Amino acid sequence: MPLLFLNEKSWATTCDHTRADAAMVDFVDVVRAVAKEDPAETSLVSEDGLTSLEIAKDYPIGKWIGASPKNHARWLRLRALQNRSPVRSVYPAPDADGHLEYRHEGEKVLGLGAAHFMDGIAVSLPVVPEWETPSVSLERRELVELDNGSLEFEHETVDVRHVSSLPHVDEYRAWIRESSLARAATGRQIWERRADLYPHLQFLPRTEAQLGDLDPRWVLPVRGCLERLEAAAADWDPAMMHEPEWQTKVTPEGETRKRVCRFEDLDGKVETFHLHARFTPGAGRIHLRPIGAEGKIRIAHIGSKIRPDL
Structure with a gap:
């Protein structure tokens, strides 16, 4: 079941509305392109409901939806894809008890971390060059129990699948199709x-x-x-x-x-x-x-x- 996890760090950044509008066009196209490969199972997972998001600083998604009929049509296409929020509804947040934590450039990230833990794909709003990449490196810290019963933290750097443009989706089309056939969800x-x-x-x-x-x-x-x-x-x-x-x-x-x-x-x-x-x-x-x-x-x-x- 391909899960798309919203990268919350890519939203509510400082940019002009023209750039934000263009990024939303790309975002909707990317999400729908992934869903097209597995329409019955793909879900968009976010920590907060989509209607509560800010595309850019002081630019709520509701304002973007109402700005033009085209934006409203794009919103309806996006809403046609099942949205699950919060992230914990499908990613039961082992970090809640301190067992697992993901960080990007020192900042804790839930969506990117969930995409890695759940073997899914992170999706970003492409407003800055930082997110123009098909994978993102994260620092993962995990509390593990050793055979003698003691606990210790293990640290590693991991890469998470990531899309913010249609060429990125092209890189993962074969993986999406194969994983949809091979995965056991329970x-x-x-x-x-x-x-x-x-x-x-x-x-x-x-x-x-x-x-x-x-x-x-x-x-x-x-x-x-x-x-x-x-x-x-x-x-x-x-x-x-x-x-x-x-x-x-x-x-x-x-x-x-x-x-x-x-x-x-x-x-x-x-x-x-x-x-x-x-x-x-x-x-x-x-x-x-x-x-x-x-x-x-x-x-x-x-x-x-x-x-x-x-």
Whole structure:
């Protein structure tokens, strides 16, 4: 489901109304061009309702709509696309509890960060050269729980897909089409489409309920983690390597925690699935074990970090 996230930093800047009017023409054309590739699913997500936005400083969108019949027609085209606000309606804001934060040039950004976290596209009003680019670099800070239970911040620079002109949309047309076909939007869909999406992964029956009840904010991180595990398994030659060459961080549990990682396997025997990959926000874990005889990875647990019974 292609999600377009409004870059709030590109609005309410200081510019003349003529420049703002031209930017709105481009903005509507860009949004509609993305939606044309997936008309049933594309949504425009903004922190505030579109009618409350200022195109430029002291130039509210309502004034632009009423300035001419052409502007009103463009507004109706824009409104035909489903708008979701606030951003938290589809991006449950893990930053609300301090787990995740995105910044651009030192300033916290919600729309750009949500576009990266939700694997979507950021869209900007092209009023300044800063937004005339098909990708934007962000500083990402994330609070992660280590295996010993301690917390630490991880910092990295990430790039988010970004459009503000029709040539930018051209760069992502193929990706939009392919992602619309391949994406699972819920945990239930991940389970139902697992054989097609992850042919080298095997899932214990217990994971069906875990995926069915998956926290919506974890759908994309889980999907991404499974995709990386699938890629590792697909490239794995068990005759050459005891384990796949992991494409995501996979670590073993310590000896004292292995007892909480024992599950009934597909053959009815109880096995230890102490290897685990992580996903965030929070302490998300996917517990697994490589099956060398089949060249597959078997998944036993998808959810929160397993806590020992008291």
